[in-house]
Amino acid sequence: MFKLIPVNIHSITILLFIVVFSSTALAGNSVKGKQLYQRNCAQCHGENGKPTMPRAADFSKKEGLRVSDKSLMARIKRGGRSCPAVGGMLKDQEIIDLIAHLRTFR
Numbered sequence: 001m002f003k004l005i006p007v008n009i010h011s012i013t014i015l016l017f018i019v020v021f022s023s024t025a026l027a028g029n030s031v032k033g034k035q036l037y038q039r040n041c042a043q044c045h046g047e048n049g050k051p052t053m054p055r056a057a058d059f060s061k062k063e064g065l066r067v068s069d070k071s072l073m074a075r076i077k078r079g080g081r082s083c084p085a086v087g088g089m090l091k092d093q094e095i096i097d098l099i100a101h102l103r104t105f106r
């Protein structure tokens with residue numbers, strides 16, 4: 001009976017570790033995202049999210065960003081009329097990193 005207590009605490013620790021670890025693995029890395037943004041998006045959307053190309057979404061005004069991460073991901077992969085599709089070029093994790101960076105603009 002007494003032996004059960006430390007075993008339970010131990011499994012809770014493992015469970016917590018798994019939860020914390022898996023959530024950090026899924027979260028976007030905005031530092032990597034910034035590099036990807038500068039390489040692939042800044043020429044039109046601007047270094048600080050203020051577009052340099054007419055009609056490109058203004059991220060400093062949250063244009064095109066008022067949607068869930070999931071729809072943003074789909075939109076970035078698919079591209080738009082003048083916005084290039086990057087689905088075949090970037091990995092899902094890279095797009096998640098990009099989104100984390102897009103969320104930092106204000």
Ligand code: HEC
Pocket residue numbers: 037040041042043044045053054055056057063064065072075076079080081082083084086098
């Ligand atoms: C060649 C210029 C260009 C590049 C490069 C570019 N975009 Fe765009 N983007 C646009 C334009 C123009 C629009 C406005 C809608 C359209 O014409 O597709 C837009 C719109 C968007 C929108 C808003 C979509 C909406 O539903 O309103 C998002 C999000 C976006 N771009 C993300 C990105 C990301 C992320 C990258 C880099 C991987 C990128 N764009 C690279 C030109 C560009």
